[in-house]
Amino acid sequence: QVQLVESGGGLVQAGGSLRLSCAASGRTDSMYAMGWFRQAPGKDRELVAHITLNGGSTYYADSVKGRFTISRDTAKNTVYLQMNSVKPEDTAVYYCAARRFDTYYYTSSQYYDYWGQGTQVTVSS
Numbered sequence: 001q002v003q004l005v006e007s008g009g010g011l012v013q014a015g016g017s018l019r020l021s022c023a024a025s026g027r028t029d030s031m032y033a034m035g036w037f038r039q040a041p042g043k044d045r046e047l048v049a050h051i052t053l054n055g056g057s058t059y060y061a062d063s064v065k066g067r068f069t070i071s072r073d074t075a076k077n078t079v080y081l082q083m084n085s086v087k088p089e090d091t092a093v094y095y096c097a098a099r100r101f102d103t104y105y106y107t108s109s110q111y112y113d114y115w116g117q118g119t120q121v122t123v124s125s
Contacts, residue, residue: 001026001027002024002025002026002027002028002030002031002098002113002114003024003025003026003114004022004023004024004096004097004098004114004115004116005022005023005025005096005116005117006020006021006022006094006095006096006116006117006118006119007020007021007022007023007119008020008021008119009094009119009120009121010120010121010122011122011123011124012083012086012121012122012123012124013123013124013125014086014087014088014123014124014125015085015086016086016123017082017083017084017085017086018083018086018121019080019081019082019083020036020080020081020083020094020096020119020121021078021079021080022034022036022078022079022080022081022096022116023076023077023078024077024078024079024098024114025077028077030100031053031098031099031100031114032052032053032054032099032100032101032102033050033051033052033053033098033099033102033106034050034051034053034072034079034096034097034098034099035047035048035049035050035051035070035096035097035098035099035106035112036048036049036050036070036079036081036094036095036096036097037094037095037096037097037109038090038092038093038094038095038121039092039093039095039118040091040092040093043092045095045109046061046107047059047061047106047107047108047109048060048061048063048064048068048081048094049061049064049068049069049070049081050070050106050107051070051071051072051079053072053074056072058070059106059107063089064083064090067083067084067085067086068081068082068083068084069081069082069084070082079096081094083121086121086123087123088123088124088125089123090121090123091121091122091123092120092121093118093119093120093121094118094119094120094121095115095116095117095118095119096115096116097109097112097114097115097116098112098113098114098115099111099112099113100113
């Protein structure tokens with residue numbers, strides 16, 4: 001069992017920065033990869049960034065590429081999402097998720113085994 005707790009959400013002005021954190025506990029050695037999803041009202045939950053915990057390879061949605069950075073601190077069992085140059089369209093509930101196994105379909109939320117409670121990010125214009 002793995003528990004994920006997000007933090008760092010809040011209100012930020014367009015163009016500003018925010019850093020989200022996801023602290024994992026439990027059987028963290030069972031995790032293969034982690035990702036940050038977001039869900040805006042009326043929208044599907046979408047993957048915005050992804051990182052493998054061993055190799056640290058990353059993936060970003062086109063909408064956030066160049067603005068967001070995902071990273072991990074293996075010693076702290078924590079994954080971060082650094083959000084720079086935020087836009088109003090970034091407003092959403094952001095969820096941290098973890099997978100136990102590798103998959104080709106890593107952009108799909110259904111392949112993730114553990115989820116955090118979500119943290120609200122609101123970007124004002």
